[in-house]
Amino acid sequence: MSTLNVLNKSPFEKKTMEQCLARLADGDSVLMIEDAVVAALADTAIASQLESVGAAHALYVLEPDLAARGLSSSSRLAAVKVVDYSGFVELATTHERVHSWL
Amino acid sequence: MAIEVNGKSFETDEEGYLADLSEWNPEIAAVMAEADECDLSENHWEVINFLREYYEEYQIAPAVRVLTKAIGKKLGKDKGNSKYLYELYPYGPAKQACKYAGLPKPTGCV
Amino acid sequence: MEDEEYTGGIEKKIIYVNRRAPHGTVYALESLETVLIGAAFDQDVTMLFLDDGVFQLKKDQAPEALEFKNFSKTYRALEMYDVEKLFVEQESLAERGLAQDDLVVDVELVARKDVGALINDQDVVLSF
Numbered sequence: 001m002s003t004l005n006v007l008n009k010s011p012f013e014k015k016t017m018e019q020c021l022a023r024l025a026d027g028d029s030v031l032m033i034e035d036a037v038v039a040a041l042a043d044t045a046i047a048s049q050l051e052s053v054g055a056a057h058a059l060y061v062l063e064p065d066l067a068a069r070g071l072s073s074s075s076r077l078a079a080v081k082v083v084d085y086s087g088f089v090e091l092a093t094t095h096e097r098v099h100s101w102l
Numbered sequence: 103m104a105i106e107v108n109g110k111s112f113e114t115d116e117e118g119y120l121a122d123l124s125e126w127n128p129e130i131a132a133v134m135a136e137a138d139e140c141d142l143s144e145n146h147w148e149v150i151n152f153l154r155e156y157y158e159e160y161q162i163a164p165a166v167r168v169l170t171k172a173i174g175k176k177l178g179k180d181k182g183n184s185k186y187l188y189e190l191y192p193y194g195p196a197k198q199a200c201k202y203a204g205l206p207k208p209t210g211c212v
Numbered sequence: 213m214e215d216e217e218y219t220g221g222i223e224k225k226i227i228y229v230n231r232r233a234p235h236g237t238v239y240a241l242e243s244l245e246t247v248l249i250g251a252a253f254d255q256d257v258t259m260l261f262l263d264d265g266v267f268q269l270k271k272d273q274a275p276e277a278l279e280f281k282n283f284s285k286t287y288r289a290l291e292m293y294d295v296e297k298l299f300v301e302q303e304s305l306a307e308r309g310l311a312q313d314d315l316v317v318d319v320e321l322v323a324r325k326d327v328g329a330l331i332n333d334q335d336v337v338l339s340f
Contacts, residue, residue: 096332102231
């Protein structure tokens with residue numbers, strides 16, 4: 001009965017990501033899109049926090065949003081998998097519900 | 103749009119609902135009802151006054167289902183039913199009575 | 213759209229997640245209006261108040277001074293619309309120096325660690 005949690009705010013600007021991660025249930029996944037993709041990068045101030053979440057939950061990042069920001073070839077956290085738009089759709093169908101955090 | 107009452111003009115929306123509910127007075131209700139060829143009896147006023155109190159308390163014009171239930175609770179089962187309310191307000195008790203009461207169109211009323 | 217199947221008879225469990233303070237943005241009012249309109253469709257509705265969303269239920273709001281409607285009074289009408297499951301996260305209240313007594317309606321408190329499970333018990337999540 002897992003939820004796909006979709007985040008689109010930068011963790012350096014808004015607390016949305018932190019607020020979402022604090023409420024994940026077992027089996028929930030997180031997809032980072034739009035400005036939230038910056039959280040997928042290695043060596044950020046929140047990298048270790050994201051790595052520990054990644055140990056318990058599947059983490060995804062949307063490639064076109066990385067590319068748009070010039071971040072496609074930047075090094076990323078090992079815990080994060082990259083998906084394209086069809087991967088996004090597949091995630092939406094393999095989870096029971098989608099929660100888009102505003 | 104606007105409605106003329108005793109030589110004064112009150113703004114309404116395109117469906118005839120009063121724009122500013124604080125401007126309401128009983129004569130406005132009477133003029134609106136007259137335009138619909140509806141004679142306002144004591145029973146009509148009871149519903150209008152009920153709606154104004156309901157709005158004051160909850161800041162919402164109730165959906166017809168909610169209105170019927172709430173009237174039943176306050177005024178008794180013989181009045182808290184669709185038949186009674188539709189006989190008073192054939193255009194729909196929530197819609198029509200809310201208009202006369204100066205309230206906006208009920209939320210959830212399409 | 214004549215081939216489209218009418219699915220109005222299916223009852224779904226819908227949770228409205230409210231995370232914004234009222235008045236500064238329109239989210240709180242939009243959520244409330246959606247719940248009230250949706251109540252006509254006989255769905256199984258839960259409202260959850262998290263983070264700054266708990267301020268939506270604060271007593272003694274007087275937004276009339278800003279010429280805004282005081283829709284905090286409308287939460288007390290939800291019961292009449294058969295919306296009876298109102299959850300507030302305990303930690304969100306405490307972080308903001310609020311207690312259950314500060315709220316306009318009776319609510320059920322939920323601990324942060326149980327919020328995920330509450331959401332996972334639903335068919336649809338609507339976030340405001």
